Amino acid sequence: MKYMNLVFLFIAAIVLSALLQWVGMVLPWLFGAMMATVLFYRLVTKAFHYPKWLGNVGLVIIGAEIGSAFTLQTLSDMADDYINIILISLFIIILSLILARFFMKMTGCTMETAVLSSIPGALSQMIVMAEEEKRADLLLVTMTQMSRIVLVVIFVPLIASLTKGQGTSELNETAAPLLSVVTWDMLWIIAAVPVIILILMKLKFPVPFMMGPMLAILGWNMATDYTFSVDTEFMYAAQLFFGIRIGVQLSALITQLNSRMIAAMFIQNVLVIAGTMGIVLMFLLVTDHNFTDLFLSAAPGGIGQIIIVAVEMGANTAMISSYHIFRIFFILLIIAPLINYLLRRNRRRRQHADDGA
Known part of the structure; x- marks a missing residue:
């Protein structure tokens, strides 16, 4: 039954x-x-x-979509503007970690929960890490990350519209869907994905089921420049599989959400957006970019939502994509493993303290 x-x-x-x-x-x-x-x-x-492997299938598809976005063209765009990309990404991460301290005081949550709730533009990764970290409050992490997406979708177009029309309207060509260009050579990707996942699991790398296909397709794009995008239907299925998995976990926890937590989530996310705007205004003094392009490049949301806004604003989607893709990889390859290492070290330190007591 x-x-x-x-x-x-x-x-x-x-x-x-x-x-x-x-x-x-x-x-x-x-x-x-x-x-x-x-x-x-x-x-x-x-x-x-609900079998865990179904949720992992969703992560594999999401990882494939992230990997497919990283092309030689994207790499070229990053190379042309690498100093601004690196500095803005660093400032956004630092801002988020500073605000994590305030979030911890407002909610009384653990450091693990505050950090995982605060890192922007990494919804799936942070939720999966919250699942794996016993001291993280999965409900608070998920709701904070989700509410940030909603606020970004509401506020970012409103702010960007103040300078609408200043964008360059330089749109990237959309890569063809996978099923329309699939070849036998692509079997190498299917063979590489489980191997990379197993290696990442052995190395205790965070989110291996997302990182595996991402790195496999990134390697394919760099080696062949024969790019593709994941079919929309697959992305719907990925969101469905992963959404049910998170919904199951939230179901037993949702009653624990109180007015203090809701207020803290709103304040923290508004401060992230406001702080991002301040960083952008600072960079406008030393760059030739316009406000719309730079603000959408720095905005603390998912790349999908931001690109949709960018198209509506007539902004430079090539530039904005490169900033967000760099931040995704920066978070996945550096920030997430660093957070994972620090949380594990904290866990061992507490365990030693408990054993000593």
């Missing part, structure tokens, strides 16, 4: 996600799956089992 309930849950998630997409909701298949799961769990039944 629990597997039949799981089928009903999938149907409910698909219907709600499609409805949210129809009304124009941001990330409808992710939010729809999460909302459907919470409602199903609280109002219908708790008697269903």
Whole structure:
């Protein structure tokens, strides 16, 4: 019966996600799956089992999409503006970590929760790390990261619209969907993904199921320059699989959310957006970029949502993509492993202290 309930849950998630997409909701298949799961769990039944491997399938697809965005053209765009890209990414990360201290005081949460809640533009990665870290509050991390996406979608277009029309309207060509260009040579990617995942798991690298396909496709793009994008249907499925997984975990925790936490999440995310605007105004004094392009390049949101806003604003999507892709890789390859190392070291230190006591 629990597997039949799981089928009903999938149907409910698909219907709600499609409805949210129809009304124009941001990330409808992710939010729809999460909302459907919470409602199903609280109002219908708790008697269903969601296999962890389904959530991992979602992570593999998301990782493939991130990897496919990293092309030789993107690398060239980064090389032309690498100093600004590196400095702005560093400043945004530093700003987030500073605000993590205030978030910790406002909510009384652990350092692990505050840090994972504060890192911008890395929703899936931070949620997965929160799952793995026992001292992290998964509910608070997830809700803070999710609410930031919503606030970015609301506030960033409003702020950017103040200078609408100053963008360069320099659009990248969209890569062809994978299923329309697939060749036998691409079997190398399929063979490489599980090998890289196993190596990353052995190295205890964070989010291996996302990093594996990302690195495999990145390598393919660099070696062949035969690029592609992940089909939209696959991305919907990824959001659905991952959204249900998070929804299951949130279902038992949602009642713990209180007004203090909600206020803290709102204040922290508004401060991140305001701080980002301050960083951009500072860089405008030393660069030739216009406000719209630079603000959208630095904005603390997911690359998908920001690029949609950039197109609507007539902004330079090539530049904005390169900034966000660099930040994604900077977070995944440097910040996430560093956070993971520091959290593990803290865990060992507490364990030694407990053993000594």
